Amino acid sequence: MLVNAAGPFVDQLNQSCGVTTENRIVYSKGIDLIVPRLTTDDHQRVLAFFDDTQRLFYVIPMGTRSVIGTTDTRIEEPFTHVEDVDRDFLLDQINRRLVLRQPLTAADVIAERSGVRPLVVKASGGDQKDVDWTSLSRKHAIETDRRMRMVTIFGGKLTDCLNVGEEVALAVEELGVPLEKDLQNWYGEPAAATRAEFYRQARLMKLDALRTKPDTEPLTDRLWRRYGRRAFTMLEAIRDDPRMGEDIMENADYLRVELHLAAGTELITRLEDFMRRRSKIDLVVRAEDVRNSAGLEEVAQILFGDDADRRLREYFGEVGQPATS
Numbered sequence: 001m002l003v004n005a006a007g008p009f010v011d012q013l014n015q016s017c018g019v020t021t022e023n024r025i026v027y028s029k030g031i032d033l034i035v036p037r038l039t040t041d042d043h044q045r046v047l048a049f050f051d052d053t054q055r056l057f058y059v060i061p062m063g064t065r066s067v068i069g070t071t072d073t074r075i076e077e078p079f080t081h082v083e084d085v086d087r088d089f090l091l092d093q094i095n096r097r098l099v100l101r102q103p104l105t106a107a108d109v110i111a112e113r114s115g116v117r118p119l120v121v122k123a124s125g126g127d128q129k130d131v132d133w134t135s136l137s138r139k140h141a142i143e144t145d146r147r148m149r150m151v152t153i154f155g156g157k158l159t160d161c162l163n164v165g166e167e168v169a170l171a172v173e174e175l176g177v178p179l180e181k182d183l184q185n186w187y188g189e190p191a192a193a194t195r196a197e198f199y200r201q202a203r204l205m206k207l208d209a210l211r212t213k214p215d216t217e218p219l220t221d222r223l224w225r226r227y228g229r230r231a232f233t234m235l236e237a238i239r240d241d242p243r244m245g246e247d248i249m250e251n252a253d254y255l256r257v258e259l260h261l262a263a264g265t266e267l268i269t270r271l272e273d274f275m276r277r278r279s280k281i282d283l284v285v286r287a288e289d290v291r292n293s294a295g296l297e298e299v300a301q302i303l304f305g306d307d308a309d310r311r312l313r314e315y316f317g318e319v320g321q322p323a324t325s
Contacts, residue, residue: 001175014152019148021145034065035068064253119137142168142171205239250294
């Protein structure tokens with residue numbers, strides 16, 4: 001059987017397989033701008049505003065940066081990029097709602113994100129052009145084609161992923177594919193005793209003393225929050241070589257031990273994939289600072305070995321675009 005979890009491309013995949021469904025996808029484009037941190041009194045505070053169209057948008061903390069967004073624009077294709085009108089709209093909205101020492105301009109934008117939301121509508125519902133766009137549900141729908149033995153996931157949000165997973169598992173079992181019952185937690189934080197043991201070991205080796213960096217969380221909190229049980233292996237690596245607890249790039253908050261873990265456990269085939277999506281370094285460090293970083297070559301070497309030079313050339317060809325990368 002096949003689970004079609006192709007997001008905005010589910011309809012095309014179903015069509016290529018000869019699957020007819022009751023639902024289909026329409027597209028809402030959203031963009032975010034990453035800028036230097038705007039909140040000073042509480043680094044974790046999320047700010048919410050209504051824009052001029054009475055739609056909510058936010059300022060969300062991202063380490064030493066702030067993320068402004070998002071927009072909601074109807075488009076016909078699932079391929080997007082940030083246009084001047086998108087950027088100007090968000091900058092204008094935030095400048096009119098916050099008292100800043102200097103208004104934000106395009107020069108303050110460190111990086112940009114753009115993508116589509118796949119929204120679920122009935123296949124028989126026409127082009128939806130007469131529908132209030134922002135009223136369309138962000139909920140998901142699951143359909144099963146028993147003849148083709150295909151389960152399709154339409155729409156949904158990351159915050160609902162556990163419910164989606166449970167529904168897909170039920171659909172798979174109804175098609176006659178037995179699933180093992182996992183007796184261990186497959187999501188969420190491990191048991192309190194496991195957490196206490198990790199913090200005990202970290203305290204004995206004085207982990208938090210290895211790095212004093214402003215506006216960053218202690219290493220103990222960071223490793224546990226991000227990696228859970230896998231953080232025990234990372235402690236051992238740092239005990240053997242304290243350099244593993246250092247940032248791999250001087251302008252990025254990303255540890256050498258994290259990079260080694262990613263290299264050994266994730267199928268990273270392009271440097272851009274690591275820099276933008278897995279580590280998000282490209283989203284919080286300006287492109288020129290990334291290019292000038294002495295640690296970038298080491299990143300490529302750890303990830304790609306003998307193929308590092310080619311991957312670096314490939315990557316520089318991508319980040320040669322305007323500051324969006």
